[in-house]
Amino acid sequence: MTSFAKLPEPPYYAVIFSSQRTPGDDGYGEMAERMVELAEGQAGFLGVESARDADGFGITVSYWQDEASIANWKRHGEHKLAQQYGHERWYERFELRVAKVERAHGMR
């Protein structure tokens, strides 16, 4: 799907979404791809990184310019439907944490 996000200098916001998938795909893969595509078109979207292990535990971190862009994305109609399916079908459990990134560095 994605690997490293290309981000500006901090500060910016991170939405850390940890989840345990239910067994089977059940439309999840297609919707996950669609959500990335849709998020990329949102104002204030900066990037996303995602990894899921063989046991179905995954972490997706999406990066946003500010709290307002996170709030707008949360309210997006198609994303709201995906959230509903997430609750009902795709996730056994999830935790979502919103954080302000203060500093960053890396090695390439």
Add this chain to the structure above:
Amino acid sequence: MTSFAKLPEPPYYAVIFSSQRTPGDDGYGEMAERMVELAEGQAGFLGVESARDADGFGITVSYWQDEASIANWKRHGEHKLAQQYGHERWYERFELRVAKVERAHGMR
């Protein structure tokens, strides 16, 4: 290794570590386990979540009480050695972002 971290109410800090592993284990698995064990003994450590996909791209988020506990962990002797091996052997690339978690919710 771990799945969901059991965390207090925000605010607290998150260290978001995204990495691409080099091929092969080369002592990585053992050191990664040891680092979790060691971190768990540090003052201010709150928890850790980690996922790595089949292509070797992974996200580890460790949670800390404050900036001081993150700084102490960064300076820890055995962790410093692991950081050095990380640079030299285990990672093709990594990005590290330090963020203050402001709010959180979940579904169980």
